Amino acid sequence: MNLTGEKLKREPLIHISKRGALPFWKSWLIRLGAIAASLLVCAIITYTLTKINPLSVFAALVQGAVGTTRKIWTLLQGVAMLLCVALAVTPAFKMRFWNIGAEGQVLMGGFAAAACMILFGDKLQPTVLLLVVILSSIVAGAIWAVIPAIFKAFWNTNETLFTLMMNYIVMQIIAFFSHVWANPKGSGQINTINERTEAGWLPVIGNYPYLLNILIVAVLTVAVYIYLTHSKHGYEIAVVGESENTAKYIGINVRKVIIRTMLLSGALCGVAGLLLVAGTDHTIKSDTAGGRGFTAIMVSWLAKFNPLVMILTSLLLIFMQQGAGEISSGLGLNKSFSDILSGVIIFFIIGSEFFIQYQIKFRKHKEVEAK
């Protein structure tokens, strides 16, 4: 045993320890600092890679996100759609039910809406059809979510894998029906449904095609907030999520809560599908959900499952996404470059959570003369 050699080993210079509770303003200061730092890194990357003045890139970013009235509307619509899915996954996440199948649940809701529009477009009264479209998409989303919930509740299957696989099933269903209902025939895709009659389309308020979507999601945000923080159901969700043993101990029926919460989560996904298909696109493709089912997870986590904060986090992500598009087209950089920038910014934002939870300490080394 070579002890003398071992003893020369250095003390570690830094080590990490957990923080106590941080005051509210301090944690937001850290987050703002992270965003500032991320912009700095973005600027350095931009300059070294492209030699374009970083300021003009940032200007293009803002320009692309909120430069014109039309862009502002698109931005709000994007925020509303992402927020809607994030609202849907949040009750499940609060219950520690890792629903990563929101993508599929949204698609299922949208698919049900499209199917009703296609099948009953000229058979039902417009108002009746609209009701059928709304109901069927909500129910379809809920069914798609409750299947894994039932398996979880009764046989304790892994919900992460289950919900993920359910995504692929619905994508294939839509791919299949895209051929069956192809319009024009043989094109392999469904064009705008009921373009002439607009049967089954959600109504438009005035001249603002996105306004209804935005209002619906605004109402849902408040509703989900109240549901989670002030209702008995929300309380039960929090208890089940924190500790199933505690839930059983006080007599909560854990199975019932899991199934009920996933019904709600799926129904909200169904609403998102409805707004996308009957309210915006008026068609269905297997990428109609556009990855929102996954991005929503990030929105929800970054906001620590608080629906009101989720408005901010979804705004941030959509702002970056839309602004980045402008960089690629306006400055002649390709799309990948904007992805790099959003990646850097999101990395810093998520990374800042570490510094809110932990602190880094430098070792105060005292020299000792006794050797």
Next chain:
Amino acid sequence: MERTEAIALKNITKTFGSIVANKNVSLHVFHHEILSILGENGSGKTTLMNMISGIYHPDEGEIFIDGQPASIQSPRDAYRYKIGMIHQHFKLIDVFSATENIVLGMEEGIYDLKAAEKKIRATCKKYGFEIDPTKKIYQMSVSEKQTVEIVKALYRGADILILDEPTAVLTPQEIRKLFDVMRRMRDDGKAIIIITHKLNEVLEISDRVSVLRKGEYIGTINTAEANAGILTEMMVGKKVSLNIERSEPKDLQKRLTLTNVTVLAPDGRAILRNVNFTANAGEILGIAGISGSGQKELLEAIAGLQHLKSGSILYSNPETGREENLRNKTPMQIRNLGVRLSFVPEDRLGMGLVGSMGIADNMMLRSYRKGGFFLLRRKEPRDLAKRIIEELQIVTPGPQTPVRRLSGGNVQKVLVGREISSSPTVLMAAYPVRGLDINSSYLIYNLLMKQKENGVAVIFVGEDLDVLTELCDRILVISGGVVTGIVDGRDVTKEELGLLMTKAHHREEEAQ
């Protein structure tokens, strides 16, 4: 005898966030001695020892081993310095034999189990350990597992042994055996540190005692010059009377009657076998046993959380005079029958409370169903929270602070306070003072005593036999899921309890 210094700690400080676990602690341990580190729960004993054994690293200060400054970065480093720590929770692999566990992780190329076994047997013989090196861990009793841990440390050449609360899980007989081998190791020149908060053990085994209080080093005295009073005062910082005033039970009334209760584990093994007893209103019924003998399942069966294979649990309702069978009812159904049953479970944050919620929201656990159809009523739980904070002197920044952030004693006060607030007729408490400081412990004992005097049937699962014999009117002893005796708490001795606690085990071994 010339004493040589084994370890010296100089001005060690360790913080976790805003919590100071150790502050400027300086300590010396010599070869040929047993040093007790005494302190209440949360006084930083284990943290300090974890720094010696390489699990934590001090923020400030230095450690000297054999007079040389040492940097201990990992448990492996600790072994290089010949330091071995026996943790409170054993770190053994169940499916391996004792020998396999002992050699595991040593860098010696191909393991020579035969040679290792021989060496282990020699070590055992030298110090008087009784283990079978070929026995698998899962077949061992707690005390055997502990022996394996100690032999593991010795096998790795440890000269400095640290034992973290080694007696917490042992019966009086096993403790005596452990103390014997500790003395033999000391006489062989080892430096032994024993962490404990039990005064009588400190006085019995150690040569010197070092006391910590709230992370700070208070002082060291020779055991020969110490007594329980002096040590308590050093530990708590003021004089404390350590007497429980047990009142004579009056108006005994049958409250709960268990008949032939059998509960099976998921693997089909019986966790409780034909348990029979009566719990009376107006008395404290203690439950003693080695941990894991079925105490938890027994309370959970009564609370409606375990499925009964057979038997019945009859509750005599003092208001209606009716008898209700609680067998296989859910906690909800039990409450709907008008049974006022309160339960302080062993796992406070994992079962009794929700760690991330504040005191007010935790009060709501029992009452949130009241009020309107959809929305929560927050006012009553908030008022209750304020009342309990005041009455039980809970230290918290406010009723909204997550209870996880509170100290162990305060967490327990929240839980016990809530359970008592619903004026129960039966109060079950599993290890309610585990991890609590002396003052909080006595506060809990007095609360239980007051409940008993108010005519509540109190069932108290405890581990400290001194407390059980001082607090309880009757003591039920459980061993391997079988009730091995129900004795009078006033005239039973600890040794008698110890024998009952291991009775079924012996019977099982004989049968094999």
